[in-house]
Amino acid sequence: MSTSKLPPVRLKSLSPPALxxxxxxxxxxxxxxxxxxxxxxxxxxxxHQLPAPNKLRPxxxxxxxxxxxxxxxxxxxxxxxKLSAKPKLLLKLENYLQKELHALGCHIDDDPxxxxxxPYREVFEYVIENFRTYKPLLSSIKQxxxxxxxxxxxxxxxxxPLKAMLVNMNEQCEQKILHIKQDEKQELxxxxxxxxxxxxTITSLKEEISSLQRQVKKCQKEIGVEYKKYRDELxxxxxxxxxxxxxxxxxEELKKALSGHPTDGDDDEGATKEDAVILKIALxxxxxxxxxxxxxxxxxxxxxxxxxxxxxxESVERQLKCMQDEHTELRKxxxxxxxxxxxxxxxxxxxxxxxxxxxxxxxRMRQSATPRPDWNKCGLYxxxxxxxxxKLSEETSTNEKLDLxxxxxxGQDVSIIKAGxxxxxxxxxxxxxxxxxxxxxxxxxxxxRRLNKRDLLIxxxxxxxxxxxxxxxxxxxxxxxxxxxxxxxxxxxxxxVDAMVTEWGYNINDAMTxxxxxxxxxxxxxxxxxELDEDxxxxxxQRLENVFxxxxxxxxxxxxxxxxxxxxxxxxxxxxxxxxxDVIKMVDDAVAETGGEPEDENIPYKDxxxxxxxxxxxxxxxxxxxxxxxxxEKIIQELELVFEKKSExxxxxxxxxxxxxxxxxxxxxxxxxxxxxxxxxxxxGGSTPAPTTNPDGVNSCEKSKMxxxxxxxxxxxxx
Numbered sequence: 001m002s003t004s005k006l007p008p009v010r011l012k013s014l015s016p017p018a019l020x021x022x023x024x025x026x027x028x029x030x031x032x033x034x035x036x037x038x039x040x041x042x043x044x045x046x047x048h049q050l051p052a053p054n055k056l057r058p059x060x061x062x063x064x065x066x067x068x069x070x071x072x073x074x075x076x077x078x079x080x081x082k083l084s085a086k087p088k089l090l091l092k093l094e095n096y097l098q099k100e101l102h103a104l105g106c107h108i109d110d111d112p113x114x115x116x117x118x119p120y121r122e123v124f125e126y127v128i129e130n131f132r133t134y135k136p137l138l139s140s141i142k143q144x145x146x147x148x149x150x151x152x153x154x155x156x157x158x159x160x161p162l163k164a165m166l167v168n169m170n171e172q173c174e175q176k177i178l179h180i181k182q183d184e185k186q187e188l189x190x191x192x193x194x195x196x197x198x199x200x201t202i203t204s205l206k207e208e209i210s211s212l213q214r215q216v217k218k219c220q221k222e223i224g225v226e227y228k229k230y231r232d233e234l235x236x237x238x239x240x241x242x243x244x245x246x247x248x249x250x251x252e253e254l255k256k257a258l259s260g261h262p263t264d265g266d267d268d269e270g271a272t273k274e275d276a277v278i279l280k281i282a283l284x285x286x287x288x289x290x291x292x293x294x295x296x297x298x299x300x301x302x303x304x305x306x307x308x309x310x311x312x313x314e315s316v317e318r319q320l321k322c323m324q325d326e327h328t329e330l331r332k333x334x335x336x337x338x339x340x341x342x343x344x345x346x347x348x349x350x351x352x353x354x355x356x357x358x359x360x361x362x363x364r365m366r367q368s369a370t371p372r373p374d375w376n377k378c379g380l381y382x383x384x385x386x387x388x389x390x391k392l393s394e395e396t397s398t399n400e401k402l403d404l405x406x407x408x409x410x411g412q413d414v415s416i417i418k419a420g421x422x423x424x425x426x427x428x429x430x431x432x433x434x435x436x437x438x439x440x441x442x443x444x445x446x447x448x449r450r451l452n453k454r455d456l457l458i459x460x461x462x463x464x465x466x467x468x469x470x471x472x473x474x475x476x477x478x479x480x481x482x483x484x485x486x487x488x489x490x491x492x493x494x495x496x497v498d499a500m501v502t503e504w505g506y507n508i509n510d511a512m513t514x515x516x517x518x519x520x521x522x523x524x525x526x527x528x529x530x531e532l533d534e535d536x537x538x539x540x541x542q543r544l545e546n547v548f549x550x551x552x553x554x555x556x557x558x559x560x561x562x563x564x565x566x567x568x569x570x571x572x573x574x575x576x577x578x579x580x581x582d583v584i585k586m587v588d589d590a591v592a593e594t595g596g597e598p599e600d601e602n603i604p605y606k607d608x609x610x611x612x613x614x615x616x617x618x619x620x621x622x623x624x625x626x627x628x629x630x631x632x633e634k635i636i637q638e639l640e641l642v643f644e645k646k647s648e649x650x651x652x653x654x655x656x657x658x659x660x661x662x663x664x665x666x667x668x669x670x671x672x673x674x675x676x677x678x679x680x681x682x683x684x685g686g687s688t689p690a691p692t693t694n695p696d697g698v699n700s701c702e703k704s705k706m707x708x709x710x711x712x713x714x715x716x717x718x719x
Contacts, residue, residue, distance in 0.1 A: 427506045437484040439505030451511040457614035460524045475538040476676045483528050535714040551605040561604040577717040590620045631716040651699040664718040680713035681706045
């Protein structure tokens, strides 16, 4: 807060008209006859007596002070021609107040706070000190307000623990509600599954009962058909027997009638007449018997039409008894299931009522408690998107998620944030040990610039650009400067001052540690620490250049685009060690990056070979870099299989194995590349023992050391 003070009030004599303004007040100074004891003034047509000057008390100030009149209203009756400007004291006080508010940064925010009230307090104290007549009253008013504010502040401070307690209680209640919901949900699921099972059992029993009823009806129909057939067969048999008996009886009668033999013609005539009478009598008798038999048959059919054979009846009766027993058992089970189902329905209703009550309680507590944050939104802003954020925050508490978010924002390690160390303002010196890089040599504390990721990537790109301009970008170049020494030279050339070189060196080293998840930063840090060969970077660039050259040769019209077929053929010829799926994926990445559709015939290849100011490239270029890493891993895996039973490998054996893995190394243009691969495998790095040489002049080395050298080198298939 500014410590400037307002100037003291300069007092000057003012006449009564100046004190009361030039409004509706009329002061009569010369009317001594009517008012001999003093002067009078008119206010709203009402006369008021002023005391004489000699009647004032001696301790009262008879001067008005440096308070200029200024109308507070805009009444058109007031004459404001001479008093249009604000008084000087009021202007000084307003200017002082605005200046203090601006200095405190409270001129924009109108919300009351401790910083904003202080300038108003000083102005009010200034007014109290310089208006002596009203000083006691104004001081008591100010004291009352200050006492009230102090009391309110004490009350707020006393309520802070209650607020924290309320927050803790809300969290505990919320945890209890979550546990209750989980238990309730599990019980509901179990009861629902059991209910479904019981309903399925009831349905199956109902279907079984229906099936049995259909079988009973079918059996009854079959029995009726068979019984009808049986009755028809029986009636036919009886009729047939009756016909046979009638024929037999007629045959016997005829035989009896024909048993006599006549001797002359008269006898023959008499016999013929006798035979006709007998036959007529026999016919009449037969007709009578037929009528009797028919009547008898009708009576039998009417009496025994519904009668079935005992054997069939007993069989159907046994089946009916079994079905009745089964039906009784099924009905019993069905009744039991219905009772259980009713009980489950009652339980389910109670559970629903409890769930509704819990839901209401939960909603009520959610409205009164602090809302839970949506942590999934962090995936929109954290590097790597939702996949990386979900992987980081999986099975973590709220506090752990907050630590992860702070770690992503500041770039610090999560363990440091959990320890509560905060962001350090200075780095502790690492000393001047010769084993340390020159850009980290320091015996004093170094300021932490809190270098962000963008600045780090821009500086890494600038370092690579300067190094390639001075030493070239072709792999296997001899006499290259160590990356740590080059970084020191770069910083010294850029900043000049040793303190700045050390400061930027420490900040770059800290930023690389914080942003190690980025592939560009990780590769640069590995090369800087000697964990990866520098030629790996140049080999990737050479692969990229070879692909671009192939596309240029295909683009005869120089249109900046080639057909998808030519694009695929170029990738297949250059990356012969990849399978067809990998090549198709690279083509799909190129189409997606250029914003095309899978049906498009041409691909604008030039748009794929661009990068931003941070050195980041597109998905297609990253696919080419990934193909280099796949090629390297494939060669090392095949070498491990070839030398599986060997503990020591010679340079001749390694050359033969590499030629078998990649036959293109035998070409004359790739002979130097093969020699460089073998040299990198048998190089002496750091504290590891140097390769031995046998009497024939052939280098040999341990297999593990040779494979480790190849993992850190730029070995790959020839394109």
